[in-house]
Amino acid sequence: MSFLIVRSGGLSTTVQDTGRDGRYAIGMPPSGAVDQYSFAVANLLVGNPDGAAVLEATYLGPELEFTDSRTVAVTGADSGVTINGEPAPPWQALRVSAGDVLAVQQVRAGARPYVAVGGGIDVPPYLGSRSTYMLTGIGGFQGRALISGDQLPLGEPGPAPAAGTEVPEELRPDFPAATELRFVVGLCAYRLTGRALESFLSTEWKVTKDADRVGYRLRGGSLEFVEREQPFGAGSDQANVVDLGYPVGSVQVPGGDEPIVLLNDAVTGGGYATIGTVISVDRDRLAQTRTGGRVHFVPVDVEAAMAARQERRARLEKARAAVAPA
Amino acid sequence: MEVQLPPARYEFGGDEFVFVELDREMSLEANLKAMAITGALRRENIDGVIDICPSNASYLVRLNPDRLHPAELVEELRRLEHTAGELPDDHAVRTRIVDVPVLFDDPWTRETLLKFRDRHQDPDATDLEYAARINGFTDVRALVEAITAAPFLVTMLGFVPGLPFCYQMVPRDRQIQVPKYVRPRTDTPERAFGYGGAFAVVYPVRGAGGYQLFGIAPAPVFDLAQRLPDFADDIAFPRPSDVLRYRAIDRDEYDRTRSEVEVGHFRYRIREVELVPAELLADPDAVNGRLLEVLYR
Numbered sequence: 268m269s270f271l272i273v274r275s276g277g278l279s280t281t282v283q284d285t286g287r288d289g290r291y292a293i294g295m296p297p298s299g300a301v302d303q304y305s306f307a308v309a310n311l312l313v314g315n316p317d318g319a320a321v322l323e324a325t326y327l328g329p330e331l332e333f334t335d336s337r338t339v340a341v342t343g344a345d346s347g348v349t350i351n352g353e354p355a356p357p358w359q360a361l362r363v364s365a366g367d368v369l370a371v372q373q374v375r376a377g378a379r380p381y382v383a384v385g386g387g388i389d390v391p392p393y394l395g396s397r398s399t400y401m402l403t404g405i406g407g408f409q410g411r412a413l414i415s416g417d418q419l420p421l422g423e424p425g426p427a428p429a430a431g432t433e434v435p436e437e438l439r440p441d442f443p444a445a446t447e448l449r450f451v452v453g454l455c456a457y458r459l460t461g462r463a464l465e466s467f468l469s470t471e472w473k474v475t476k477d478a479d480r481v482g483y484r485l486r487g488g489s490l491e492f493v494e495r496e497q498p499f500g501a502g503s504d505q506a507n508v509v510d511l512g513y514p515v516g517s518v519q520v521p522g523g524d525e526p527i528v529l530l531n532d533a534v535t536g537g538g539y540a541t542i543g544t545v546i547s548v549d550r551d552r553l554a555q556t557r558t559g560g561r562v563h564f565v566p567v568d569v570e571a572a573m574a575a576r577q578e579r580r581a582r583l584e585k586a587r588a589a590v591a592p593a
Numbered sequence: 594m595e596v597q598l599p600p601a602r603y604e605f606g607g608d609e610f611v612f613v614e615l616d617r618e619m620s621l622e623a624n625l626k627a628m629a630i631t632g633a634l635r636r637e638n639i640d641g642v643i644d645i646c647p648s649n650a651s652y653l654v655r656l657n658p659d660r661l662h663p664a665e666l667v668e669e670l671r672r673l674e675h676t677a678g679e680l681p682d683d684h685a686v687r688t689r690i691v692d693v694p695v696l697f698d699d700p701w702t703r704e705t706l707l708k709f710r711d712r713h714q715d716p717d718a719t720d721l722e723y724a725a726r727i728n729g730f731t732d733v734r735a736l737v738e739a740i741t742a743a744p745f746l747v748t749m750l751g752f753v754p755g756l757p758f759c760y761q762m763v764p765r766d767r768q769i770q771v772p773k774y775v776r777p778r779t780d781t782p783e784r785a786f787g788y789g790g791a792f793a794v795v796y797p798v799r800g801a802g803g804y805q806l807f808g809i810a811p812a813p814v815f816d817l818a819q820r821l822p823d824f825a826d827d828i829a830f831p832r833p834s835d836v837l838r839y840r841a842i843d844r845d846e847y848d849r850t851r852s853e854v855e856v857g858h859f860r861y862r863i864r865e866v867e868l869v870p871a872e873l874l875a876d877p878d879a880v881n882g883r884l885l886e887v888l889y890r
């Protein structure tokens with residue numbers, strides 16, 4: 268069997284795919300690549316079927332040694348890529364041979380590079396997915412981030428785009444100084460005063476160092492709750508509600524001053540008031556926002572969220588057409 | 594039913610989730626309704642529905658919007674609210690009653706809670722002392738007696754895999770209530786027994802948490818390796834509608850049970866029971882008495 272040797276795991280590199288469905292009800296979040304667009308394009312570039320498992324790195328990418336000839340591609344955050352120390356372009360199909368070493372350096376912009384390898388990372392699927400859920404050590408490679416010495420099994424590669432095939436600039440994500448997150452107001456938004464909700468939407472929030480695949484904790488403002496006699500069972504703090512399910516992407520406001528946006532490895536429920544949900548497409552953008560980065564929320568309705576999905580799908584089809592053999 | 598529920602509230606959790614709040618307050622009635630509607634939804638087998646998650650007084654549905662428009666799902670859920678939400682008086686639930694040992698005021702959760710006093714309502718007391726005081730108990734011992742006197746219904750699973758939210762099967766005037774931490778802790782020992790709002794939980798794994806810490810269970814509720822016989826079918830032990838009786842144990846029994854868990858021999862004491870919600874609502878003490886008799890017979 269073919270495999271990939273991990274020379275260095277980078278800061279936190281995990282195996283991810285589209286995610287794990289059907290177990291949310293026992294408290295298992297979907298996991299999966301947090302930037303689904305960059306993930307999907309990485310697979311296109313190496314000729315993998317949709318949904319094949321790739322590596323998702325954070326800030327500092329891994330160093331990987333190949334043991335046979337493969338196509339490989341790096342997408343997502345903007346970072347230097349080298350093969351045997353020589354610069355190699357991102358968003359491009361690259362050909363490597365046995366003994367070659369691919370390194371993904373510290374990101375210059377964005378937060379998460381994706382590395383797809385022809386044939387996919389062939390760790391055994393767990394409950395229908397190869398995604399890593401680190402909190403409980405589920406899936407991926409031994410349920411954890413990669414470390415040097417790991418040997419990752421690889422699948423059988425199919426036909427791949429020719430080396431040098433690239434995704435046009437306009438189909439790559441940008442990394443703005445302040446990231447706009449479209450947001451469907453609702454859930455328990457009634458807990459905030461009208462002024463607090465307005466202030467939430469007009470504040471430019473700063474991403475704290477507590478920002479990972481579980482969620483992003485933000486700072487920059489303080490939100491006041493509507494005074495009420497707490498409903499039975501919720502607990503007496505004004506931020507408390509009777510524990511309920513949390514949508515992925517939802518924003519909770521414990522204490523009223525530190526909004527937390529939940530991501531793919533999030534807790535699935537709890538008792539802090541939630542005030543709305545970042546639309547699924549913009550989770551891709553949040554995933555590429557880093558500690559110290561700034562975000563702001565723009566209210567939209569569900570139809571706008573559906574339209575955004577449609578646009579992402581169209582972009583993905585353009586990328587597919589761009590890398591398809593002529 | 595004694596509690597009249599308000600009209601359900603339908604909310605979009607972005608494009609991939611629909612959240613339905615049956616009541617802002619907790620009650621057995623709201624939970625039973627959530628279980629009934631989500632059960633009916635499961636049987637409908639609608640294409641595009643990915644996850645159906647009953648919660649305490651609400652429920653959450655995760656969907657694939659490429660196959661099912663969230664607004665269409667809401668229409669379907671409104672229909673189910675009317676056809677599946679009302680339960681006949683003889684409605685019975687087949688479930689399990691389970692003995693769950695807990696070591697209260699243990700050294701591990703005590704050490705953790707002392708580390709996070711700056712996030713707590715009452716930095717000068719332990720979580721147990723604080724909870725006893727605000728619930729009008731004379732001391733911690735009286736609080737523990739009230740928790741162990743009557744069993745709890747598992748009203749929701751979630752937060753992390755296998756965590757049971759448990760609601761005590763006693764009238765509202767005897768319910769224990771505590772707030773969640775002012776800011777969640779970043780650490781909680783695995784198997785910690787916590788209390789928040791009107792809910793008791795056992796934390797499946799080490800990690801963040803916002804509930805008051807009262808003790809620790811020697812037996813797991815989550816076993817990824819599925820080494821223990823009770824986990825042969827699932828990595829999570831508790832199921833919605835299970836009835837859990839939290840029993841106070843001493844350090845000796847805790848250590849003994851830990852060793853049984855470690856060698857893979859531990860089994861929960863479980864009995865199959867039939868729960869008639871109407872009976873429970875009418876006379877909880879009588880129903881609880883019968884359940885405990887079945888459990889320890």
